[in-house]
Amino acid sequence: MLGVALAPMHNVDDADGFQQLQAQLSTYWLAADLFDRQPRDIVIIPSLSLDQQELMKVKGINHYEERLLFALIRLRNPNTRLIYITSTPLDSTIVEYYLKLLPDVPFSDARSRLILLSTHDASARSLTQKVLERPRLLDRIRQQLRPDGTAYMTCFNSTQWEKDLAMALGIPLLGLDPDLLHWGTKCGSRQIFAEADVPHPDGCDEVRNADDLATQAAELWERQPQLQRMVVKLNEGFSGQGNALLYLQSLQTVAPGTASHATRVEAIGRQLHHLSFQSDTESWQHYSRRIPELGAIVEAFVEGKEKRSPSVQGRITPEGKVEILSTHDQILGGPDGQIFLGCSFPADEAYRLALQDYGLAVGEALAKKGALERFSVDFLAVEQADGSWDLQAIEINLRKGGTTHPFMTLKLLTGGSYDMETGLFLNQRGEPKYYMATDNLQDDRYKGLLPEDLMHIIVQRQLHFSPSREIGSVFHLIGCLSEFGKLGVLSVGDSPEHASEMYNQVKEALNEETENHVRYRFHPASKQSH
The missing domain is CATH 3.30.470.20 (ATP-grasp fold, B domain)
Structure with a gap:
């Protein structure tokens, strides 16, 4: 999914070592979102470790590492130090803006407890991957951490890269174990909704090719013949960027009750070439190539006037x-x-x-x-x-x-x-x-x-x-x-x-x-x- 220039740092002891680090979180969990006066070293990795092809559809995505700058407000705790790492250096005016939001904290004191580091690498790859590729930068981060066991790392989203970085720094990751990422996919979400008895639209499990997608869409239509349209979703898409609409109006000659299942599947397979995409630059030719890579599901479109x-x-x-x-x-x-x-x-x-x-x-x-x-x-x-x-x-x-x-x-x-x-x-x-x-x-x-x-x-x-x-x-x-x-x-x-x-x-x-x-x-x- 992401371009790989560095092999993830796995070994047989990784799982146990990571869990040992994670066990440290319980000693100061309550401090994570509350103001306190205990010493805290917080390493902030605002990396969007998501599919880079989908990310590039977002205007200005290279600046989205700024979205975690709200964390600078944690410097209200006089014993907190933040280590904020970005792909390219942050503009000093932006940093000063956030620090001056702090009530009752002198700017100079807050700034002295903020360590800004950068990879100086604007390439379209995960920031976390860039950090892992730079051993000297890793050493600088380690040198900033106080040796009292109160440091932790936080990030935008957790993948194997973030897990590897936490292990390399020897601090816990305040985030999801990437072994559980399936439960945040479209298919995994549907499984959780079913287990939790939470209402959700009818749909299918993950498929990995267009033929299976057409078959699942036909079966969904047969279960719900009143459908006017369906939503096709890349299983690992986000923010709606991987969603597309399949309109059924032009397929009424093969609607349930008027044609065989095989004929319906064939017609839907042709109609997939005319999906309505969220981006003007997206095409079925490109989208269909992502299905084997990211997986896909189809769901009933929820209609409603309001x-x-x-x-x-x-x-x-x-x-x-x-x-x-x-x-x-x-x-x-x-x-x-x-x-x-x-x-x-x-x-x-x-x-x-x-x-x-x-x-x-x-x-x-x-x-x-x-x-x-x-x-x-x-x-x-x-x-x-x-x-x-x-x-x-x-x-x-x-x-x-x-x-x-x-x-x-x-x-x-x-x-x-x-x-x-x-x-x-x-x-x-x-x-x-x-x-x-x-x-x-x-x-x-x-x-x-x-x-x-x-x-x-x-x-x-x-x-x-x-x-x-x-x-x-x-x-x-x-x-x-x-x-x-x-x-x-x-x-x-x-x-x-x-x-x-x-x-x-x-x-x-x-x-x-x-x-x-x-x-x-x-x-x-x-x-x-x-």
Whole structure:
């Protein structure tokens, strides 16, 4: 799946050694998301160790290592040191922006406890792989760790590379054992939903070729002849990038009851060549080549006039306890509305507590498999005639995601907590806080804005987050702005409407600041004849 330039460092003692490291987590698990005064050395590896071909479909993906910069807020603990590693060096303006969010902590003190390291390698490969290829960099990381057993490593997602890196550093990994990654695939998710008795769309197990995919689609149609369309998903796809729609309207001559099973399979096989993809650059020729590599499933498309995409986030402690962290209504886009763009917190009151219940059930099933740390479950919610909402689970993410950094940013900035009774986030005074967040505030007019320009606009328009009032906006993916005109925003308010207002103020300010911006382009002088 990833280009390999270094063989993973396995030996017969790896499994036992890794488990011994992981056992250390139980001694300071509670400190992972709470403020404390104990010494902590946290190695942050914001590597997106996912399929690189799928990642390259995301604009500005080379800057997504900035999404874990919310962790710099942990420097509020005066005894915490962070070692943050990236593929290429971070812009100093971006680092200063995050450190100055810290209330009651002098900038110089926080900066002295932040160690920034880089591989100076912008190639389209996993950051973790790049680190493992550089023994001198590994030595520098080890030298920064205090020898008192309080260090741990955290990352965006866990693969064998992250496991190898934790072993090489001799510290535990606050993340999933990659041996359990199957339970975060599309097929594995469906198995967990079935075990946990969580409602989910009808579909199939994983297939590895187009012929089997056509057969499974035909059998699904025969079970549900009322279907209008199906969703084809790459088993290891993410953020909707590997999803495609199979429309059935043009196949009515072979619908169940009008043709044989073999004829139906043959017709669907031809129709697969005309899938509706999320990306304009995707084709069946390329997509079909990914099926043997990543696997695929087909599911019934959930229809509905009023349809939403909520999610629930949780974590599993080393003791196997499941905790619900948050619920969100996701903001989706793309040609068929299957690409994650952002979220609002909390999810609608009509179904947020049901999301919690389903999240607990899924978490408990995952805990029995040995899963650890972050997980989330995406749903489709369809309004029924009586005003109720039908929830259908779609997939499990066994990693951090687009809803992780906004919630953790709010939590770390306010010191508040999630209330299971109401599904609200309460600050230390017991007041609820709401937010809107996105990774995709994008406009070509924003291209050319440097981090310094954004800081100027934030100050001039008073858009910044106020620690005293706990409202305003926090920005991320700032490195994407100049090249891609793309920015991440978390807008916090005292009500859903207030959070939306904060977000709209950011959009209006950026639009007004850039609408009359003159772009100078280089025009080479005409060649002179001699």
